[in-house]
Amino acid sequence: MAFPDLLDRLGDWTQEVRGRLQSNFNLAPYTWFRVGGPAQLLFNPADEADLAFFLKNLPSDIPVLVIGLGSNLLVREGGVEGVVIRLSGKAFSSVEVDDDLKVTVGAAMPDMRFATQMAKQGIGGFAFYKGIPGGIGGALRMNAGAHGAETKDNLIAARAVDRQGVIHDLTPDDLQHAYRHCGAPADYIFTQATYQGVAGDPEALKAEMDDVSTYREENQPTKERTGGSTFKNPDGLSAWKLVDEAGLRGFMLGGAQVSPKHTNFLINTGEATAEDIERLGETIRGKVRERTGLALHWEIKRVGKHRDGVSIPEFMDGA
Ligand SMILES: Cc1cc2nc3c(=O)[nH]c(=O)nc-3n(C[C@H](O)[C@H](O)[C@H](O)COP(=O)(O)OP(=O)(O)OC[C@H]3O[C@@H](n4cnc5c(N)ncnc54)[C@H](O)[C@@H]3O)c2cc1C
Structure with missing residues (x-):
């Protein structure tokens, strides 16, 4: 193609x-x-x-x-x-810390590397990023979060370029962050974020990050080809539980599988196509809706178009 x-x-x-x-x-x-x-x-x-x-x-x-x-x-x-x-390279990965521990970081900086660097410098507030394998730009768009913390928590500013090439300096109010949601215009490309760091002990921060890593390794398929949480948690419920209760732990469709370790993660077992993965997701949505009446919403962003002649209906094999 x-x-x-x-x-x-x-x-x-x-x-x-x-x-x-x-x-x-x-x-x-x-x-x-x-x-x-x-x-x-x-x-x-x-x-x-x-x-x-x-x-x-x-x-x-x-x-x-x-x-x-x-x-x-x-x-x-x-x-x-x-x-x-x-975004890639030095221009989008720099980190600057001022005297008040305000930290400005480029959008291409990987969250995990950022957390490690901050801990080494004795700046706390970022340990949760140790478990999130995206970059700062993606974290701003998704309001990435884990272990009770979210990107929005200590964010004080961001910068973005819009589709017309205009650069915007943004406040948290402009971003309207909510659970895995950012209200900034969809065409905004984030180039940097500024956070308020807090002073911390490097050893204690390292220990906090080690706990995050250990939890991840024990509970998530961190070494597999996956897209992280597939569905957003419905209000007051856990998506993984709904998938598990629908009997789908380990369920396979083509080369795609519901992770046996964490049922809100889908895995490419080796030969999966994007079609396999999306069909598996829609099959899950169908079966969960059939069982509970609830419509799960994709957290994973699906982009691009299908091959000619292919269409994937929503809620496959569902009610
Ligand atoms: C093993 C694993 C564990 C995960 N655990 C968590 C977790 O605990 N918590 C959590 O929240 N997420 C988790 N995720 C999901 C993912 O890491 C986050 O959503 C992350 O923030 C996505 O960042 P990314 O750079 O990979 O973005 P992408 O996946 O490349 O893109 C995601 C979205 O962000 C947009 N985007 C990316 N960069 C920019 C930019 N510069 N400006 C504007 N928009 C941009 C894209 O257009 C797209 O809509 C996990 C994923 C995996 C694979």
């Missing part, structure tokens, strides 16, 4: 772009599931100004999708039309 080369259409202004542009770039290795099709055009901006320049010049009818570390992402086999933007 290949898209027409978008660079042929864009014209000379792309010569001034300092970042990297690659046509028909296979996205599967950029996702934890390791499945899916290509991006019509992948853009790795050199820095925030380069990102803004690109977006300002990109014709408005061309869709744009930003991805992070692909840990909550399912890319469909038909690929992603338009431009996929992935």
